[in-house]
Amino acid sequence: MSLAFTSRRNARIAAVCAGVLISFCLSRAVAEERYRTGYPHLPPLNYYEDGEVKGIVAGLFVDVMTEAGIDYEARQYPTKRFYHNIASGNIQIGLFSRAVPVYRDKVIFARQPAVQVQGRIYWRNGKAAIGTIRDLKNKRVAVFLGLAYGGYDDYVTNPEHGNQVITVKTADQAMHLLASGRVDYFLGLTVVTDRPVQRHAIESLDSVQFFQAELFFTVHKSVPGAERLLQRMVAAHQRLVERGEVDRGIRSKRSRSAVAGGSS
Numbered sequence: 001m002s003l004a005f006t007s008r009r010n011a012r013i014a015a016v017c018a019g020v021l022i023s024f025c026l027s028r029a030v031a032e033e034r035y036r037t038g039y040p041h042l043p044p045l046n047y048y049e050d051g052e053v054k055g056i057v058a059g060l061f062v063d064v065m066t067e068a069g070i071d072y073e074a075r076q077y078p079t080k081r082f083y084h085n086i087a088s089g090n091i092q093i094g095l096f097s098r099a100v101p102v103y104r105d106k107v108i109f110a111r112q113p114a115v116q117v118q119g120r121i122y123w124r125n126g127k128a129a130i131g132t133i134r135d136l137k138n139k140r141v142a143v144f145l146g147l148a149y150g151g152y153d154d155y156v157t158n159p160e161h162g163n164q165v166i167t168v169k170t171a172d173q174a175m176h177l178l179a180s181g182r183v184d185y186f187l188g189l190t191v192v193t194d195r196p197v198q199r200h201a202i203e204s205l206d207s208v209q210f211f212q213a214e215l216f217f218t219v220h221k222s223v224p225g226a227e228r229l230l231q232r233m234v235a236a237h238q239r240l241v242e243r244g245e246v247d248r249g250i251r252s253k254r255s256r257s258a259v260a261g262g263s264s
Helices: 003-032 056-068 079-088 153-157 171-180 190-200 226-242
Strands: 034-039 047-049 052-054 071-076 093-097 107-109 115-124 140-144 164-168 185-189 205-220
Touching (some): 034 079, 052 056, 056 071, 056 115, 056 226, 140 153, 140 171
Antiparallel strands (some): 093 205, 115 185
16 A cells, blocks of 8 residues: 555545534534523513413513524523522523613623513502502502512502502403402503503503513623624514514514423
8 A cells, every 4th residue: 555545545534534523513512502591480471380481571582582593491590599690691691671780781782672561550430549659558459470560569568558469360350350340450561461451441441650671682791602692682573573473572473372491
């Protein structure tokens, strides 16, 4: 066997090995491009049911990640741990508020909010008009089960204020309670309350805003290519908006209602 033949054969073997190594590295890179997100338990925005993450915000996130072709895994955390996991980078992507100091300088936010949420107090004409949340004393009040309303639930549920609090899972339940006179006031969220209000068309229904929150697509700064990843998320959301499939964070046409630990 000549030296030239041996050299050519070794070169071919080296090329094949290099190709296999490159393919392996690329497959590893693709396989490892799975991002981590997380949710606090805040129904009806985010909540776990039957082992799945559901809710308005979680549902929007599912749709956008699917549209963008971004793979991820999702877990639920207690609220304080959720915030600290965002700050540490254990949670890498999501739809988060800019108003939380613990992680604000450690992440990149989209320029425009994807979800705008107003907390509003609803009541029927004939009941005492409400100016602020502090006017709710010795009242019958419906609230969403498990929702903190940015901390305002502590005031409403404080025994010192004498309110009779009834928890509901849906805005439709609250509208029925208002219409039947079983409650006098309802602490609602516009992203889930607007349509039930229109459906039930309760006469002389009044409301006042008591808080507002905005949620932005967010990527932790430690994620490689964080800016590009954020741009993919924002672009995917914009495409869904342009096609009329989402509206202010409310999913209107897509059928999925949950995500079990990742995108499909």
